[in-house]
Each structure stands twice: as C-alpha cells, then as structure tokens.
Amino acid sequence: MADASWLSEIPQLSRGSLRDIRKFLDTEYRDFSREYGEMIEGFFDPLLTFLVWFEKLLLATPWWLVIAIIAGLAYLSSRSWKLSLGVVISFFMIGYFGMWDNTMRTMSIILVCTFMAIALGVPIGIAMARSDRVQSVVTPLLDIMQTMPAFVYLIPVVMLLGIGKIPGVIAVIIYAIPPVIRLTNLGIRLVDKDVLEAATAYGASSMQRLVGVQLPLAMPTIMAGINQTIMMALSMVVIASMIGVKGLGQPVLKSITNQYFTLGLLNGLAIVALAIIFDRVSQAYAKRSQRYLGGMDNG
Amino acid sequence: MGESGKKAAATTLIKIEGLYKLFGNNPKKYMPLVHEGKSKDEILAETGHTLGLKDINLTINKGEIFVIMGLSGSGKSTLIRHFNRLIDPTEGVIEVEGTDVMKLGPKELEQFRRHKMSMVFQRFGLLPHKSVVDNVAYGLSIQGVSKAESKAKATEWLATVGLAGYEEQYPAQLSGGQQQRVGLARALCTDAEILLMDEAFSALDPLIRSEMQDQLIELQEKLHKTIIFITHDLDEALRIGDRIAILKDGEMVQQGEPEDILLNPADAYVEAFVRDVNRARALTVETVMKAPASRITADTIEEALKQMKGFKGDYGYHINDEGYQGVLTEETLQAAFEDDKKADLDSLQYEDLDAISQDAVLETVIPETLNAEYSLPVIDEEGQMTGQLSRQTLAEVLGNDDTSEDTAEEQKKS
Numbered sequence: 001m002a003d004a005s006w007l008s009e010i011p012q013l014s015r016g017s018l019r020d021i022r023k024f025l026d027t028e029y030r031d032f033s034r035e036y037g038e039m040i041e042g043f044f045d046p047l048l049t050f051l052v053w054f055e056k057l058l059l060a061t062p063w064w065l066v067i068a069i070i071a072g073l074a075y076l077s078s079r080s081w082k083l084s085l086g087v088v089i090s091f092f093m094i095g096y097f098g099m100w101d102n103t104m105r106t107m108s109i110i111l112v113c114t115f116m117a118i119a120l121g122v123p124i125g126i127a128m129a130r131s132d133r134v135q136s137v138v139t140p141l142l143d144i145m146q147t148m149p150a151f152v153y154l155i156p157v158v159m160l161l162g163i164g165k166i167p168g169v170i171a172v173i174i175y176a177i178p179p180v181i182r183l184t185n186l187g188i189r190l191v192d193k194d195v196l197e198a199a200t201a202y203g204a205s206s207m208q209r210l211v212g213v214q215l216p217l218a219m220p221t222i223m224a225g226i227n228q229t230i231m232m233a234l235s236m237v238v239i240a241s242m243i244g245v246k247g248l249g250q251p252v253l254k255s256i257t258n259q260y261f262t263l264g265l266l267n268g269l270a271i272v273a274l275a276i277i278f279d280r281v282s283q284a285y286a287k288r289s290q291r292y293l294g295g296m297d298n299g
Numbered sequence: 300m301g302e303s304g305k306k307a308a309a310t311t312l313i314k315i316e317g318l319y320k321l322f323g324n325n326p327k328k329y330m331p332l333v334h335e336g337k338s339k340d341e342i343l344a345e346t347g348h349t350l351g352l353k354d355i356n357l358t359i360n361k362g363e364i365f366v367i368m369g370l371s372g373s374g375k376s377t378l379i380r381h382f383n384r385l386i387d388p389t390e391g392v393i394e395v396e397g398t399d400v401m402k403l404g405p406k407e408l409e410q411f412r413r414h415k416m417s418m419v420f421q422r423f424g425l426l427p428h429k430s431v432v433d434n435v436a437y438g439l440s441i442q443g444v445s446k447a448e449s450k451a452k453a454t455e456w457l458a459t460v461g462l463a464g465y466e467e468q469y470p471a472q473l474s475g476g477q478q479q480r481v482g483l484a485r486a487l488c489t490d491a492e493i494l495l496m497d498e499a500f501s502a503l504d505p506l507i508r509s510e511m512q513d514q515l516i517e518l519q520e521k522l523h524k525t526i527i528f529i530t531h532d533l534d535e536a537l538r539i540g541d542r543i544a545i546l547k548d549g550e551m552v553q554q555g556e557p558e559d560i561l562l563n564p565a566d567a568y569v570e571a572f573v574r575d576v577n578r579a580r581a582l583t584v585e586t587v588m589k590a591p592a593s594r595i596t597a598d599t600i601e602e603a604l605k606q607m608k609g610f611k612g613d614y615g616y617h618i619n620d621e622g623y624q625g626v627l628t629e630e631t632l633q634a635a636f637e638d639d640k641k642a643d644l645d646s647l648q649y650e651d652l653d654a655i656s657q658d659a660v661l662e663t664v665i666p667e668t669l670n671a672e673y674s675l676p677v678i679d680e681e682g683q684m685t686g687q688l689s690r691q692t693l694a695e696v697l698g699n700d701d702t703s704e705d706t707a708e709e710q711k712k713s
Contacts, residue, residue: 198424201383202438202489203413216428292428292469 033160044166051112051165058104066104067091074277078284086280090273099248099270106237106247107274113169113233117177118226125184125222126210135185142178150175150239158243168245176232183225187218223286230278234271248274310361312493312525313382318355318391320377320549323348326389339548351377352549355391364519364526366540368533368572374549375529376421379497382527383416384408395493413442417486421498423478425470431481432457432466438489449488456484460514476507483515487522494526501530512539533572537561537581545569558586579662579697584655587696588677588686594618595627601640604632614673617644622682625649626673654678657685661693668693 013021058066067088075084094103128135150171157167191214199213215222241249248267255264319333320326321342329346339350352374359365369375380386381393384400393400395415403411417438425434432453433440439449457463460480470478479499486494500508516539519526530536536543537557544554545568553565561581564570595615597603607615613629626649635642654676655664668675674689 194420194422194424195426197385198418198420199426199437199441201385201412201416201418201495202441202485203409203411204441205409208441213426217426292471 029156029159033156037160041161041166044161047112047116047169048166051109051169054112055105055108058108059101063091063095063100070277074281077281077288079288080284083280083284087277090277094270094273097266097270099251099267102246102248102251102267103270103274106234106249106271109165109169109172109240109245109247110230110233110237110274110278113172113176114226114230116169116173117180117229117233120173121177121180121225121229122184122222125181125225126188128181128185129188129214138181142181145174146178150236154239154243163244165245167243168240171243172233172236172240175236176229179228179232180222180225183221183228184218187221187225188214190221191217220286220290223282223289227279227282227286230282231275234275234278237271311358312361312396313357313359313527314392314394315355315357315381316392316394318352318378318381318393319389320351320374320381320386321348321389322351330389350549352381352388355551357544357551357554359525359527361525362523363541364528364539366528366530366536366543367546368530368536368543369546370531372548373546375531375546376497377549378546379495379527379529382493382495383412383418413438413489415491416493416495417489417491418495418497419479419482419486419499421501423470423475423482423502425478425481425485427470429469430466431462431468431470431473434470434481435484435488437485438491442489453484453488456488457481459487459518460484476503476511479503479511480514483511487518492525494524496526496528498529498531500535501532508535515539533576534581537576545572558582562586577662579665580660582661582696583657584659584661584664584677584688585657585685587661587692588657588688589674589692591616591676591684591686593687594684595644598644599640600632600636600642600644603627603644604629604636607632612673614650616676616684616687617649618684619644623654623676623678623684626652626676652676654682654684655688656680661696664688665693 070091071084071087074087075081078084091103094100124138128138153174154167154171157170161167161170195217196209196213199209204212237245237247237249238252239249241247241253248271251267252264252271254260255267319330321329321333323329323346326348329342329348332342332346333350333353337345339353342348342350355378357365367375367378377386381388382395382400384393384403388401395411398411400408400411426437429437432450435453435457436449439452440446454463454466457466460483462477462480462484465473465477470481473481479502482499486496500511503511512535515526528536528539537560540557542554542556543560545552545560545565547568553560553569555563560569561573561576561578564573593607593610593612593615595603595606595617596619597606598619603615603617607613607629615627617624617627624644627644628650631648631650650673652671652673652675653667655667655678657677657679664675668688668690671690674687674692676684677686677688679685
C-alpha cells in the first residue's frame with residue numbers, strides 16, 4: 001500500500017530536507033547581505049542624495065510656484081487651457097485638504113522612478129528590438145517582474161538595504177519598468193520596413209537609423225509605455241509606504257489599520273488626481289508629437 | 300531616348316556575372332543542387348530554400364536607362380537590391396566602375412551607398428516625421444553636409460520636380476504622385492550617378508504614372524544618369540528603356556533593345572507579354588520600314604523611264620543630291636516623255652505625297668499610311684530617303700499574326 005501512495009498524494013520532499021533548503025538559502029542570503037549590504041548601499045547613495053534633494057526642493061518651493069510650474073508644463077505639452085485649469089484646481093484642493101506635503105513627497109518619488117525607468121528601460125528595449133536572443137531572455141524576466149507579488153521581492157530588497165527610500169524606489173522601478181521596455185521593443189520592431197530600407201539604401205549607419213528613423217517612428221508607442229509606467233508607479237505608492245516610503249501611501253496604510261474611512265478616501269483621491277494629471281499631460285504630449293501624421297492619409 | 304542611349308553606350312558602368320540568390324537558412328549548402336540545374340520547385344520541395352535569382356549576367360552602360368521587367372515573383376525587386384547590397388547574393392560578382400561591391404567592408408559600403416547610388420521605392424519610403432524638404436535633404440544629412448547647404452539644394456530639387464511651395468508639408472499631406480516626386484527629388488539630391496528605381500511608378504494611377512514617366516525622360520535628357528528601372532509593365536519598359544531585360548522565375552529570359560524584344564521575342568513567355576503591348580505607340584517607323592525600292596535617281600525622263608521598267612509598281616520616288624523630291628507615276632513620265640524626252644525631271648508634276656520621318660512613332664503615321672495610294676517614303680533628319688512604309692507592312696506589324704498567337708497559346712496550355 002505504501003508503495004502506491006504517490007497515486008493518491010503528490011510526491012513531496014520530506015519536511016527535513018525542505019527545512020534544510022530554506023535554511024541554507026536564508027543563511028546564504030543573510031551572509032551575502034551582511035557582506036555586501038553596505039557596498040550596495042553605497043552604490044545607491046548618489047540616487048538617495050538626489051531623491052532627498054528633490055523632495056526637499058519640492059517641499060521648500062512655495063505652493064503657488066509649484067502649482068504655476070506644473071500648470072505651465074501641462075500647458076506647454078498639451079496647449080489646452082482646460083487641462084491647465086484642472087491642474088491648478090486639483091493641486092489647490094489637495095493643499096486645502098492638508099495633503100500638500102505628502103503629495104510633494106509622492107510626486108518626487110514618482111518622478112525619480114519614472115526617470116530611472118525610462119533611463120534603464122529604453123536602452124533595454126532597444127537592445128531587445130535589435131536582437132532576438134536578448135528578447136528571448138528579457139521577456140520571461142519581464143513576465144516575472146510583472147506577476148511576482150511586490151511583497152515577495154520586497155523581502156530581499158529590505159534585507160539587503162533596510163527600510164527606507166531606496167528599497168522603495170527599487171520596488172517601484174521593478175514593478176513599473178516592464179511597460180516601457182516592452183513597448184520600446186514593440187515600437188522599434190513595428191517601424192515600417194520600407195522606411196528603414198530607404199534609410200539603409202542612402203547609406204545611413206546603424207546609429208543614424210536608430211536615432212533618425214527608428215526612435216522617432218517608435219515614439220508614439222514608447223510614449224504609451226512611459227504613460228503606463230507612470231500609472232504603475234503611482235499604484236505602487238501604498239505598498240512602498242509599507243517599507244517606509246513617505247508620501248500619500250502612509251495615511252492610506254494608517255487608515256486601513258485604524259479604519260479611518262475619510263482619511264483613506266481623501267488620500268486615495270489625491271493619488272487619483274495625480275494619476276489623471278500625469279496621464280493626460282503625457283498623452284497630450286505624445287499626441288502633439290505626432291502632428292505630422294495629420295492631414296490626408298494617402299497611405 | 301533610344302538615340303541618347305546608343306551614343307553613350309561606350310563605357311560599361313555596372314557588371315553582374317553569375318549572380319545566384321538562394322533564400323533560406325543554409326543557402327551555401329544547397330548551391331550544388333542549383334548548379335545541377337534543378338528547378339525552383341524541386342529545390343523548394345527538397346530543401347525548403349527558395350531560388351530567388353539564377354545565373355544573372357548583365358552589363359549596364361553609363362548613361363542609359365536599363366529596365367528590368369518581370370511579373371511579381373520573378374525576382375526583379377530582389378535583383379535591384381543586389382546593386383547596393385540591400386540583399387547579399389549567395390554567389391556571383393557585382394562590379395560598379397570596376398570595384399567589386401562584394402568586397403566592401405561595412406563602412407565602405409555605407410560610403411558607397413551614400414555617394415554612388417540612390418534609390419526610389421515603390422511604397423515611397425519617405426520619413427513620415429520629417430518635412431518634405433528634410434526628406435529630400437535626407438541623403439545629404441546622412442553624408443554630414445551642413446544643414447543650410449543641404450536645405451538649399453533640396454529646395455532646388457523640389458522645384459525641379461514641380462513641388463516648389465510644398466517644403467514645409469509632411470509626406471502624409473501629399474498625394475501619392477506628389478510623394479513619389481519627393482522620392483525622386485530625394486534620389487536626385489545626392490548627385491549619385493546611379494539611380495535605382497524599384498517599381499517607382501507602379502503604385503500611381505495611370506495618368507500620374509505617364510506624367511511621371513515623361514518627367515523622368517525629360518530629366519534624364521538633362522542629367523544623363525545611369526538608371527536601373529524595375530517594372531512589371533511592358534508599356535512602361537518600352538517607353539522609357541534604352542535596353543530591357545526580362546526576368547522569369549529568377550532567370551533572365553531576354554535582354555535587348557525595346558524593338559528587339561517587341562519584334563523578336565525570345566520565347567513564348569516574352570511573346571505572351573509582348574502581345575498585349577500597343578505596338579503602334581511603342582515602335583518607330585524606322586524599326587518596321589522596308590528598304591527603299593523604286594528609287595529614281597536619274598536626271599532625265601528617258602533614263603527615269605528606263606529605271607522604272609525594273610520596278611514592281613507603276614511609280615517611283617525621285618531622289619537627287621538634296622534627298623527625296625517626290626513621287627512620279629509611270630503615266631506622268633510617259634506623258635512627259637512624248638513632249639520632251641531630254642527634259643529635266645524636276646520640271647514634272649509630282650504626285651501629292653509627303654514623306655514621313657523615320658523617328659516618328661507608328662501611331663502618328665497610321666492615317667497618312669492608310670490614306671496614301673502608294674507606300675510612304677521614309678526620310679531621315681537630312682531628308683535622305685531611308686526606307687518606305689506600306690499599308691501592308693503596317694497591318695502586319697500592328698495586327699497579331701495568327702501563327703505566333705497559336706504557338707503562344709499552345710505553350711500556355713502545356
């Protein structure tokens with residue numbers, strides 16, 4: 001009977017060996033993080049300095065100047081008075097309800113994360129578009145990054161770097177970077193082969209083709225990726241607050257544990273307002289950068 | 300067009316020898332099969348490789364328009380991409396001005412493409428995010444020419460192709476014909492000697508297409524570029540080509556001047572092509588006329604009558620040092636002979652019959668030929684009689700004679 005037990009029950013590792021494996025991996029990683037933790041922290045120091053500086057800058061700037069700058073940027077990229085007015089009203093309301101400081105903290109971390117995601121993601125996307133081999137390696141990694149629960153990769157990051165801004169930024173970037181990589185890759189691969197062939201026929205070098213043809217023509221798709229990245233970064237704010245990232249996420253977390261409904265709702269709405277503003281502004285900019293496709297389409 | 304081509308036909312600019320292209324994962328391995336003479340279908344079935352081009356040999360002369368013609372799938376677009384190595388051959392030699400293009404390294408190849416050849420594409424291949432003038436200047440900007448200089452030159456070329464004032468438009472705002480003019484201007488703007496045109500006019504509607512053909516011919520008269528032109532349209536090939544090569548299933552079927560192809564098709568495939576061509580528009584008088592007979596070279600009536608005895612008909616063409624004078628009938632000569640047999644021929648009454656030029660397109664002389672009682676005399680630019688054109692000849696050339704049609708039909712069936 002005992003021999004046929006695998007028919008009714010799935011074969012399992014014995015508890016002992018499972019515990020040994022866990023123990024082995026955990027000690028190895030702890031040793032690793034003790035050994036190299038400081039070095040890796042040192043590596044991220046410039047980023048931390050920048051992050052702190054940027055947050056302080058936003059907090060120190062008078063509120064009306066911040067609103068004016070953001071409304072101005074919104075107008076420059078969209079040429080829409082309505083959108084700019086919406087920006088002014090939303091930010092004023094955020095301040096009026098006492099969420100100004102947290103909003104500035106969240107904004108600073110989102111902007112830095114987005115910037116980092118673009119700086120890392122676009123080159124990776126380009127590399128993927130140029131080589132099928134790179135694509136076949138990176139694609140499953142992206143799948144893991146997008147589906148692995150954030151808490152799972154937060155554990156090693158926190159073990160390595162402790163609680164604070166940097167682990168938060170890393171977690172946000174891991175979660176938010178896949179769209180910009182995927183869509184950069186897709187955008188470049190979808191560039192009209194005829195146009196690319198024409199560039200080659202006129203003797204364009206590989207760099208001239210990338211900068212002069214592929215990237216500009218892929219830009220609408222890349223912009224869609226950046227837009228998605230910003231949205232995903234914002235959605236990570238609450239989770240990041242669990243490892244000590246200050247901002248709009250912390251009051252939300254507090255309201256979950258204490259059942260403060262109104263506090264949660266207000267901060268949640270502030271996150272939504274930020275998301276809508278970022279989304280509309282970046283989309284309007286992407287649309288305006290493709291004006292050349294307007295007019296008659298004679299294909 | 301034919302004339303200018305022939306005059307410049309002295310120097311070979313491009314030479315292609317033994318060119319093969321086998322598409323697939325491992326073409327080198329299966330080349331022996333190709334050399335064994337297996338057919339395209341056999342090779343595809345056995346190896347999964349597609350035979351794109353088979354043993355192509357070509358020479359293209361400086362200053363001529365060389366047309367490569369074939370139906371879709373005949374390998375013509377593959378062939379043109381070998382000239383600037385957008386596609387690398389599996390085997391064979393490509394020489395341009397004596398340099399072996401296959402031996403160029405990547406950097407040299409870029410330089411070669413920048414300065415030696417430019418290309419016009421069927422689907423235009425314009426950069427949609429750049430304005431029209433920047434598109435035309437694209438070749439120069441790739442070469443690193445300063446912005447001001449390349450823009451000035453591009454503006455000039457845009458004006459040449461008739462698009463002055465469209466500089467700041469984007470390609471999507473132009474019609475197909477206008478877009479292809481931009482494509483043409485872009486190709487001319489680099490001053491490359493060789494112009495590759497891949498079905499450049501095929502995507503345009505017929506009226507615009509013939510307009511563009513006229514413009515190309517007009518430009519070529521000024522620029523004397525070497526143009527390699529791909530088309531699937533024999534009418535277009537005959538209209539602009541100095542020489543034509545016909546491809547079928549990756550093989551060269553026939554190469555020659557337009558008249559050769561039209562009048563002596565190499566096989567049933569070419570013949571089937573040729574049958575639908577409007578010959579009246581494609582051929583000139585010179586190519587179909589018969590050698591001049593019935594020429595009266597005498598000075599006096601007596602001698603003229605003697606000459607006429609030897610003719611088939613009862614008339615002759617009077618020729619003197621100044622060339623063709625007119626038609627004389629036996630009747631007129633007889634009547635005059637009775638008056639004064641030593642009289643000068645010039646004093647006689649000619650029949651009313653104007654000569655036609657040997658360069659005239661057949662279509663333009665059809666009414667005159669049909670209305671005339673006699674064969675029409677054909678003269679060259681100096682007025683010398685070079686041949687004659689009868690109603691019968693015209694009918695034979697323009698009508699499809701039954702025998703050839705039958706054989707072509709049989710070939711098609713088999």
